Amino acid sequence: MITVKAPGKLYIAGEYAVLEQNCPAILVAVNEFVRVSIAKSKGSQGLIHSKQYSQDSIHWIRKGNQMVIDNRDNPFEYILSAIKYTEAYCLEQDVQMSLYDLHVNSDLDSADGKKYGLGSSAAVTVATVKAILEFYGLKVSNDLIFKLSAISHYSVQGNGSAGDIAASVYGGWLAYQTFDKAWLKDELSHHSLSYVLNEAWPGLRVQLLTPPKGMKLVIGWSQTPASTSQLVDKTNAKKKFIKSAYEEFLQNSRNCVLKMIQGFSESNIALIQNQIRFNRQLLKEFASLNNIAIEIPRLTKLINIAEQFDGAAKTSGAGNGDCGIVIANDETKIKQLKELWRENGILPLNFRVHSIAK
Template sequence: MITEQAPGKLYIAGEYGVLEPDCPAILVAVNQFIRVSITKTNSAAGIIHSRQYSQDSIHWVRRGFKMVIDNRDNPFEYILAAISYTERFCLEQHVKMKLYDLHINSDLDSSDGKKYGLGSSAAVTVATVKAILRFYNVPFSNELVYKLSAISHYSVQGNGSAGDIAASVYGGWIAYQTFDKNWLKQELNHKTLSEVVSEAWPGLKIQLLTPPVGLNLMIGWSQQPASTSRLVDETNANKAALNGEYQQFIDFSRQCVLEMINGFENKDIHLIQKQIRVNRQLLRHFARINQIAIEIPRLSKLINIAESCGGAAKTSGAGNGDCGIVIADAQTDVTALEQEWRQNGIMPLDLHVHQSKIKQ
């Protein structure tokens, strides 16, 4: 049996802006994992099994008179896409295909199956790609795993930045900038997968960051799950109408995250905290002009409690539920913060930053 794992992720800053070229975000990998085990089978059919995902709901939308199934929240769609693209790559390396069983085990959801918002679809994609490459004895680097995973994930989701893929592959704290999606589509249409993953992807930047000594990341869960893909759909639909306001948001988001990266490079916790607060206000404005809910009341409560205890806080990811994050320092009253969170229905998550092994 071969087992590979991939960590979950959290966005620290730069959400929504990161969907655009040349607009960075900061993410962190956390020490909760999805594990994919693969074993050769001699039976007539292989199986894909997950204890957590077997009862997943199917979402659908109405398009005119048609009922359309939305599979973007179905983890099996990402697993199947990862298998398809990774095997296609292996075939191009003249690897003989085999039958196998896949078993998936996840820490990224609560015990009753509710999602924390830690990027389970990205993590299961990354872990599946790694497991299959290792099963077929195909050497791999972090870059190869990232690119195969990003292609697989994007084929299902159809939107997003693939920043969560980068966090699951590279681990730790990262500054991330997305690739040119139109370029990738064109390349995949007329080149082999092996050629595409060996190319430099225009716009893509992944930079490992080292946090200042004394920086403490705290995570609170609103206990209200959210759907990233549908929120991104809504904002994408509004881009043209918003025009100048949307571009202004992108410009301000870029400036904010670049300042925060400077905070990491100069070991300046206070600069990082300042930009966390700036980013929160940018996202609140973005929510208003798009008429979407990012900072729901439970998340506002989470943030206000953290700020009253000396931390710098904001929503994490697409918002509308899931988690909020706090950048705390030596002056933050962590005990009082967590106690007040619990009293207000917010669950502190005992998560820590996961550092992955670097594979060139």
């Protein structure tokens, strides 16, 4: 029996803009995991089992008279996609295929099954890829795991930056810029998977960051789950109608995140906090342009309470629920902050940053 794990993630800054080329975001991996165990099957059938996902709901929409199932929130779709692409790579390495049982166990949901917004689909993809590569005894690197996972995830989701994949693979604090999706699609149609995995991907950048001493990450959960893929769909549909405003948002987000990265390199907590506040305002304006709710009332309450205790706070990820994050320092009264959160229906999450040995 082989067991591997992949951590969840939280976005710190740069959401939505990170979907585009040359627009960085900052993410952090947290110490909640998806674990995948794999073992050779004893019988004539293989098994894929998950305790958490066996009762998962299926979303669907109507296109004309046709019912269309949206499987992007169904973790089994990501598991199956990860198996498909990882086995395709293994076959190109002349590996003999065999039957196996795959067991998935996740910390990334609450006790009653609600998602925290920690990137469970990305983590389950990464863990599945890692498990299969190890099962077949192939030499692996983080770059190989990232690229295989990104291809697998994108083939299901159809949008997104793969920043959550990067956080699950590389761990810690990181700055991330996405790759050229059109280039990747074209390369996969003209070359073998192994060839594409060995190429440099245009635009892709992963930079590990060292947090300043005394900087603390505080996480609060709104107790309302959200669907990233559906929110991204809405903003993608609106882009062409708000072209100049969208371009301005991208430039402002890029400048904001670059200043935040500078704050990490200079160990300047105040600079990081200022850019967190600026990024919050950018996202609020972006939400207004797109007629979407990123900062729901409970997240606004989370942020306002954090600011009372001199913490710099904003939504994390696509918003419309899930988590908010606070960048705090030694002066921030975190205990009192969390008590006030609880009084207002906000659940503090005592997660820590998870670094991965290189």
